[in-house]
Amino acid sequence: MTLLDRVAEPVVLEGLLQVAVASLLALVVLGVSYRRSLDLESELGRAFVRGFVQVVAMGAFIGVLFSVPFVWSGGVILAMMAVAAWISKDRGEGVPGVLRASLVSILFGAWVVIVTMLAAGAIEPTVRNLVPVGGMIIANAMKTNSLALDRFRGEVASNRREIEAVLALGVPPGRVISDYVTTSVRASLIPMVDSLKSLGLVYIPGMMSGMILAGANPIYAAEYQFVIMAMLFAAGGLTSMTSTLLVRRYAFTEAEQLKRFGEAGDDADRAVGE
Template sequence: MIETGYFQVLAAAALAALAFILAKVKSIPVEKDIAFGSVRAFIQLIAVGYALEFIFKLESLWLITLAVAIMIVVASYTASQRLPKSKRPFAVSLIAITAGSVITLVLMLLLGIITVEARYIIPLSGMIISNAMNGGAVAFDRIGSDLKANRLAVETSLALGKNWREASNRFYRMAIKAGMISILNFLKTVGIVALPGAMTGMILAGASPLDAVLIQLVVGYMLLSAVTITTIISAELAIRQYFNKAEQFTG
């Protein structure tokens, strides 16, 4: 592998420039997005690179916890946009993503898969939290849209003497399945359809493919756990927001 430095990054930027020129020539209205996105990615990643260097050197447990907490708060806010404001979206999202991420990280520590070191906790947390966020957001989205689209089905069940749980169970299960589809598809096709980023990165950095595969397996199972826990809790907490104590559908 050729050593990667700023020169190589600038050379690769020529590829972004090629995308920009193609969009311009074909009058596809994404030139601004390409330019802004490319510059933004550069600034964000360089800033994160320096921040991680700093945190890795200090090895402070407080700093690691703070970094993970910031990731969780930002992810919770992002996922919460999929729930109406009346449904306490941020609290619901924060509880679900925190539970999914923290339980998975603690289990990985207890099982001896990783140790409390910034170079493990921070990148793995990033992967865990972003996948948990996506699973939770999809579950929120499905719960809201399915319940509203099936109001008659839900109220028919309630009118027939079913409780809110029985009336909404079908939609609850479908929301969880929808939230997990992405990670399940990933597990089914990993290595066949695509080589995941982490694995590709390790191979490019000179690691043996077998070592890269073993790490990728750990990552895959870790993400499955985090997404499953987060999606179930997201669906559970979100669906409760659509019913009240009188077993009424509040839409």
């Protein structure tokens, strides 16, 4: 089946009607933001439109990928990781080495999980399975990394004088900033931990529901959903831990002085940004 054949299917039109209804609900949020002067409607509106365009484009792209060899999916996964790192770095804007740290940590965290679960058979070695599941893993790694970077930047900015005072006493930079790194990692994992705590009680994920509606064994659907959640947690944890360790290293000069966040990013990041 070609891409044009898929677009012409009646279910696509039905989906557009559902998108319109969901968009009306989103407009309510934008209206409330405007009335309360939260100044979020511009960012929320752009994010909403951008998300719709991107996810539909990805759906069409995956439809094309179904007809190509499996090896192509590796390139798609790597491209996803690169885009995720580029998006995630904005939450740590001004942190020295933020782009490099984001790219390395997402590559490491997501790739380890994807390769391991491919070997275990939890992800089938097909484009139809690898790209969607891999995308979920990468997206969660990106969100966790963003939360960790944002918290790290805030912690250092709020405690800069204290950090510099302790450094002046001769305490090694790694020890001075270790508490802030720990706080950043913990904060980044809170959403995932809460999701695990509520799994099956409050939170019934879409994949499990979809498998049950498709006729799968409900117990197996529950088991597989837990596998997915465990993969997301592992990828997020590895990513945030790696990212904060890297930015901790980049945060200091060779003279063991704290860099000015927002003023002393590394040349590589600035060159990429230009």
